[in-house]
Amino acid sequence: MGKDKLKRFAEVETFNNVIQPDIKNLDSNHETKGFWHIKFGNSNPIILELGCGKGEYTVGLAKKFPNINFIGIDIKGSRIWRGAKTCIEENIQNVFFLRSKVDFINHFFDKNEVSEIWLTFSDPQPKKPRKRLTSPLFIDRYKKILKKEGVIHLKTDSDLLYEYTLDEISSKNYEIINHCNDVHGFIKNNLSQKTQDILSIKTFYESIWINDGKKIKYVCFSGIHNV
Numbered sequence: 001m002g003k004d005k006l007k008r009f010a011e012v013e014t015f016n017n018v019i020q021p022d023i024k025n026l027d028s029n030h031e032t033k034g035f036w037h038i039k040f041g042n043s044n045p046i047i048l049e050l051g052c053g054k055g056e057y058t059v060g061l062a063k064k065f066p067n068i069n070f071i072g073i074d075i076k077g078s079r080i081w082r083g084a085k086t087c088i089e090e091n092i093q094n095v096f097f098l099r100s101k102v103d104f105i106n107h108f109f110d111k112n113e114v115s116e117i118w119l120t121f122s123d124p125q126p127k128k129p130r131k132r133l134t135s136p137l138f139i140d141r142y143k144k145i146l147k148k149e150g151v152i153h154l155k156t157d158s159d160l161l162y163e164y165t166l167d168e169i170s171s172k173n174y175e176i177i178n179h180c181n182d183v184h185g186f187i188k189n190n191l192s193q194k195t196q197d198i199l200s201i202k203t204f205y206e207s208i209w210i211n212d213g214k215k216i217k218y219v220c221f222s223g224i225h226n227v
């Protein structure tokens with residue numbers, strides 16, 4: 001492992017905006033479950049970014065919406081380090097980062113504790129559909145924590161993941177709130193100014209895919225409790 005990575009691992013241990021549970025012993029609920037409002041010191045809505053990487057959405061949205069709480073979740077500590085460090089440097093108080101697999105999300109959040117979920121450039125898992133973050137397996141997990149009116153946002157470069165998610169939405173009769181198959185293109189499917197502003201936040205991977213000439217797709221949907 002590189003020196004920089006080791007330094008980040010050590011530093012992230014000292015950050016009070018990062019929670020790194022002992023995943024090996026995580027066979028029951030984590031102490032945060034149902035108590036995030038106490039950690040944040042307020043009862044503002046909570047929005048998650050799953051597979052947040054360096055946390056560009058978590059940080060970008062937190063700056064735009066100081067009265068909403070954001071939690072970026074990723075398994076990679078060295079990536080989380082970047083977002084957490086930015087929040088410390090810029091005194092952004094409405095953010096936590098959680099180092100965990102998304103698979104364990106129900107250990108960390110209680111029923112109705114989450115208002116929205118962002119999936120940013122998630123791995124399309126071409127050979128393992130069950131592992132896609134919009135598969136029925138994961139949607140069932142989100143159902144246990146997301147408010148009834150809660151929404152899920154997917155931003156992706158992957159045609160496979162985009163089409164798969166649209167098919168899931170259609171077959172389960174979820175409700176599409178917004179969608180766009182070329183977020184940075186000219187035609188934006190009547191996306192509101194507010195949505196365009198939010199979609200202008202670019203993640204690390206997003207910038208790479210844009211440079212590669214890939215179109216960035218977005219869909220926002222609700223109604224996962226209806227099934």
Ligand SMILES: C[S@@+](CC[C@H](N)C(=O)[O-])C[C@H]1O[C@@H](n2cnc3c(N)ncnc32)[C@H](O)[C@@H]1O
Pocket residue numbers: 050051052053054055073074075076079100101102103120121122123203204205206
């Ligand atoms: C392609 S990267 C995207 C990162 C970031 N959202 C971006 O757009 O730059 C996918 C991220 O998801 C994380 N990841 C993949 N599967 C995960 C899982 N099951 N639980 C937690 N994190 C996961 C990886 O560690 C990686 O940081």
